[in-house]
Amino acid sequence: MIKPLGSRVLIKMKEGEEKTKSGIILAGAAQEKPQIAEVIEVGPGEKIEGKTEEMYVKKGDNIIVSKYSGTEVKYEGNDYIIVKQDDILAIVE
Numbered sequence: 001m002i003k004p005l006g007s008r009v010l011i012k013m014k015e016g017e018e019k020t021k022s023g024i025i026l027a028g029a030a031q032e033k034p035q036i037a038e039v040i041e042v043g044p045g046e047k048i049e050g051k052t053e054e055m056y057v058k059k060g061d062n063i064i065v066s067k068y069s070g071t072e073v074k075y076e077g078n079d080y081i082i083v084k085q086d087d088i089l090a091i092v093e
Contacts, residue, residue: 002075004043007053007085011037011065012078035064036092040080055085062092 004010014036039061045053057063070083 002041002073002080002082004041004082006043006046007055008043008082009039009055009057009063009085009088010041010073011063011070011081011083012040013037013081014062035067037063037065037081039063053085057085057088057091063088064090064092 002010039057039059042055042057042059045055047053065081065083066087066089069087070081073080073082
């Protein structure tokens with residue numbers, strides 16, 4: 001299990017659409033990079049001047065992240081990304 005440190009969050013990207021609304025199947029290169037991800041694990045928050053930063057996301061949340069943010073990690077055959085909480089733009093409800 002990967003446990004992020006500080007204000008980092010372990011996420012798994014959602015798969016991009018493989019078909020357009022009209023039913024055309026897109027090749028892998030033509031698919032837009034998804035920005036919606038699922039939160040897998042959340043760090044404890046970073047200590048700043050003796051206070052722990054609040055974490056706004058929790059395990060299981062669907063979020064929108066900045067494009068090209070974070071560090072890609074492969075663990076036990078799965079692809080994850082570790083991002084800082086600041087790279088999370090919104091929670092999808």
